[in-house]
Amino acid sequence: EVQLVESGEGLVQPGSSMKLSCVASGFTFSNYGMNWIRQAPKKGLEWIALIYYDSSSKYYADSVKGRFTISRDNSKNTLYLEMNSLRSEDTAMYYCAKSRGGFGEDYFDYWGQGVMVTVSS
Amino acid sequence: NIVMTQSPKSMSISVGDRVTMNCKASQNVYNNIAWYQQKPGQSPKLLIYYASNRYNGVPDRFTGSGYGTDFTLTINSVQAEDAAFYYCQRIYNSPLTFGSGTKLEIK
Numbered sequence A: 001e002v003q004l005v006e007s008g009e010g011l012v013q014p015g016s017s018m019k020l021s022c023v024a025s026g027f028t029f030s031n032y033g034m035n036w037i038r039q040a041p042k043k044g045l046e047w048i049a050l051i052y053y054d055s056s057s058k059y060y061a062d063s064v065k066g067r068f069t070i071s072r073d074n075s076k077n078t079l080y081l082e083m084n085s086l087r088s089e090d091t092a093m094y095y096c097a098k099s100r101g102g103f104g105e106d107y108f109d110y111w112g113q114g115v116m117v118t119v120s121s
Numbered sequence B: 001n002i003v004m005t006q007s008p009k010s011m012s013i014s015v016g017d018r019v020t021m022n023c024k025a026s027q028n029v030y031n032n033i034a035w036y037q038q039k040p041g042q043s044p045k046l047l048i049y050y051a052s053n054r055y056n057g058v059p060d061r062f063t064g065s066g067y068g069t070d071f072t073l074t075i076n077s078v079q080a081e082d083a084a085f086y087y088c089q090r091i092y093n094s095p096l097t098f099g100s101g102t103k104l105e106i107k
Helices: none
Strands: A003-007 A010-012 A018-025 A034-039 A045-051 A058-060 A068-073 A078-083 A092-099 A108-111 A115-119 B004-007 B010-013 B019-025 B033-038 B045-049 B062-067 B070-075 B084-090 B102-106
Touching: A003 A092, A018 A034, A018 A092, A018 A115, A034 A068, A034 A078, A034 A108, A045 A068, A045 B084, A058 A068, A078 A092, A108 B045, B004 B084, B010 B019, B019 B033, B019 B084, B019 B102, B033 B062, B045 B062, B070 B084
Parallel strands: A010 A115, B010 B102
Antiparallel strands: A003 A018, A018 A078, A034 A045, A034 A092, A045 A058, A068 A078, A092 A108, A092 A115, B004 B019, B019 B070, B033 B045, B033 B084, B062 B070, B084 B102
């Protein structure tokens, strides 16, 4: 059974940093692209970052480019999202999601349960 | 960047009715569209990929159609458990933009 389990939830102050993790199981993690998607309270889904199966390419939404970094450790079956210079508008539920293919620019067939990040003073 | 526009924003339907919701891309995306269902308090779930392919285990009352810029998700004989938000997403090239969603309520 495919499972994606995010961690790193919390409340942080504006301008600070935070790192999320997503541990994968039930599939060969190193073969698939992975993504982060967020959803602000009462709002829709926003794709924010994608990483290829081998970390050779990474893509970001304009809203997080230069502040957030996606990475992965295939030896640990883990996806990361390093978030810097956090703003109140980054407050959201953050989901990791598996892409159908290795390059990631494909549909998302499995999603984690999400973790809440709150940016507030 | 390509913008995905969904309509209507919400709809209220009776059990057994047929419902159609729309997704319009600002540029030609061929058949590179996915549809997801998100129920309250849950993660999104994949329904349809490449515009018209039903994902594993998705009931056959869900049908996707369209090509180019105009896409439709149809639910035949809506059930109470179909109450949810529905999102389309442009796939194949980043940014992998989502539409703003359609809220389906059951009367």
